Amino acid sequence: MIDTPKIRLKGLHKQFGPKLVLDSIDLDIMPGESMVIIGGSGSGKSVTLKCILGLLHPESGSIKVDGEETIGMRQNDRKRIQEKFGMLFQGAALFDSLPVWENVTFGLLASGKTRRRDAKDIAIENLRSVGLSPDVALLSPSELSGGMQKRVGLARAIASKPEILFFDEPTTGLDPIMADVINELITERVKEMGATALTITHDMSSVRKIADKVAMIYKGNIIWSGPRNDIDNSDNAYVEQFIHGRAEGPIQMEVLKT
Amino acid sequence: MNFLAVIGRITFGFLQAAGRLGIFAATTISHMVTPPFYFRSLIQQMMTIGYYSLPVVGLTALFTGAALALNIYEGGSRFNAESALPTIVVIGIVRELGPVLCGLIVAGRVSASMAAEIGTMRVTEQIDAMSTLSTDPFKYLIAPRVVATTLMMPFMLVIVADIIGVMGGFLIATGKLGFNAGNYMDLTMDFLEIKDIYASLTKAAVFGFFISLMGCYHGYYSRGGAQGVGIATTNAVVSACMLILLSNYIVTEIFFAT
Numbered sequence: 232m233i234d235t236p237k238i239r240l241k242g243l244h245k246q247f248g249p250k251l252v253l254d255s256i257d258l259d260i261m262p263g264e265s266m267v268i269i270g271g272s273g274s275g276k277s278v279t280l281k282c283i284l285g286l287l288h289p290e291s292g293s294i295k296v297d298g299e300e301t302i303g304m305r306q307n308d309r310k311r312i313q314e315k316f317g318m319l320f321q322g323a324a325l326f327d328s329l330p331v332w333e334n335v336t337f338g339l340l341a342s343g344k345t346r347r348r349d350a351k352d353i354a355i356e357n358l359r360s361v362g363l364s365p366d367v368a369l370l371s372p373s374e375l376s377g378g379m380q381k382r383v384g385l386a387r388a389i390a391s392k393p394e395i396l397f398f399d400e401p402t403t404g405l406d407p408i409m410a411d412v413i414n415e416l417i418t419e420r421v422k423e424m425g426a427t428a429l430t431i432t433h434d435m436s437s438v439r440k441i442a443d444k445v446a447m448i449y450k451g452n453i454i455w456s457g458p459r460n461d462i463d464n465s466d467n468a469y470v471e472q473f474i475h476g477r478a479e480g481p482i483q484m485e486v487l488k489t
Numbered sequence: 490m491n492f493l494a495v496i497g498r499i500t501f502g503f504l505q506a507a508g509r510l511g512i513f514a515a516t517t518i519s520h521m522v523t524p525p526f527y528f529r530s531l532i533q534q535m536m537t538i539g540y541y542s543l544p545v546v547g548l549t550a551l552f553t554g555a556a557l558a559l560n561i562y563e564g565g566s567r568f569n570a571e572s573a574l575p576t577i578v579v580i581g582i583v584r585e586l587g588p589v590l591c592g593l594i595v596a597g598r599v600s601a602s603m604a605a606e607i608g609t610m611r612v613t614e615q616i617d618a619m620s621t622l623s624t625d626p627f628k629y630l631i632a633p634r635v636v637a638t639t640l641m642m643p644f645m646l647v648i649v650a651d652i653i654g655v656m657g658g659f660l661i662a663t664g665k666l667g668f669n670a671g672n673y674m675d676l677t678m679d680f681l682e683i684k685d686i687y688a689s690l691t692k693a694a695v696f697g698f699f700i701s702l703m704g705c706y707h708g709y710y711s712r713g714g715a716q717g718v719g720i721a722t723t724n725a726v727v728s729a730c731m732l733i734l735l736s737n738y739i740v741t742e743i744f745f746a747t
Contacts, residue, residue, distance in 0.1 A: 313621065316621055321614070327610075
C-alpha cells in the first residue's frame, strides 16, 4: 500500500506583480519524513513555506495536507488543518508583550485547550525539553539571547504537539555551536514526536544533521530532490555549486561589478 | 508623461486603498460581534486606552474650558452679552470641543501607538506566528482594540472631558470674571439639553471607532522594517484626525441641522 503524502505540492505558482517567485513547484513529503529545502536567497523557499502555512495565496497549483486540498478551503477547515502545524520562525517571532511562558502556551491558551493556571507548568515542561531552565519562563523575550529565543520559539512550536513542524532558517544568526545545539534539538524533538518536518535553509550543516530528504529550489522550481546521502553525488551542477558554496557555476548571483 | 495615465493611476490607487479599508473595516466589525472573545485582551486595552488617557484629556479640557470662558466674556462684552457665557461654554464644550479635542488627543496617543505596535508585529513576523498558532489576528489584536476605543471614548474620556471642560469655564467665570457660582450652574443646567449629550457621546463613539480602525489598519499593512512602521504611524494619526473632523461635521449635521 502506498502512503498518502503528508504534504503534496503540485504545480505551485506564485508571483508578486510581474516578479515570478514560484514557477511550478512539485514536492511530496511523506509522513514522519524530515524534508529540507535548500536554495539561495530569493529562490522561493520562504514563499513555498508561507503558501503551505496559508500565509500567502498561490495563483495556481495544489497544496494537499493528508490528501486534503487546502487552497480555497473554508476558514473552519483551514483552522483544523492549521492545528496540525507548528512553526519556528527565522527571527523566532516571539510576542514582545508576553512573558516567555505565555509565548510557549499561546496556542493552547488561545484555543481554550489549556486553563491559564495549568499553562505555566506546561510551558516549563516544554522549556525543559529544549534545554531551558524554569526561571526563563518569567522573563520577557527581549531579555533572551538569540539562541535562547530560538529555543523558546521551538518550545512554542512543539507545545501543542503538532503533526507537522516547519522550520524557517533555524540556525540563521547563531554561532556554529549554538547552531548545532538547535539542529540537535530539532532532530531529537521531531523524532520523539514522530512528526513530519519541513525545513528551509541554506546552512549545509543543518541539512546534513536534520534532513532525511533534500530538495533544491532554483528560480521557482525544484531542480533536484533525493535522500540526504545522495546530495554529494547528485550529478547536478546547480546542487554541486550550492553545497560547495562556489561563486563560479551555473547559478549566477545578480551582483553589479564595477 | 501621459496626463490621463497619471490621473488613472491616482484614481485606481485611491479606489484600491478605499476598497482595502472597506474590507478591513467589515472584517473587523464581523470579528467584534462573533466569538471567541478575548476578554483579557479587551480589559487590558480598555485600561491602556481609557484610564491612561485620562490625565492628558482632563488637562486639555480644563484649559480649553478656561480659555473659552475668557474669549466668550471678552467677545460678548462687545455687545453686552457677557451673561451668555455659561450657556455658550456648556454648549461649545459638550457639543463640539469636548469630543473633538478629546478625539484628536486620543488619535495622537492611541492611534500612533496601535500602528507602531501592530506594525512592528507585522514586520517581525509576530502576526504570521499568531496565525500559525490557530489564532486569528483580527480576533486577538484588532477587535479588542476597536471595541475598547469605541467604548472608552464615550463612556469614560468624553464624559470626563465634557465635565472638566465645563468646570474650567466655571472656575474662570466665578474666580476671575465675577460670576455667581449658583447662577452659573443654574444657567448651565437650564440650557444643556439631553440631545447635546447624545450628540457628544455619539461623536465620541464614532471618533473612537475611526481612531482605532486607522491605527490597526495602517499597522496591519505596514511593511519594510523600521521606516515602514514610521510611515504607518504617521499615516494612522493623520488619517484618524481627518476622519474625526469629517465625521464631526456629518454627526453635527445629523443631530442639529434644521
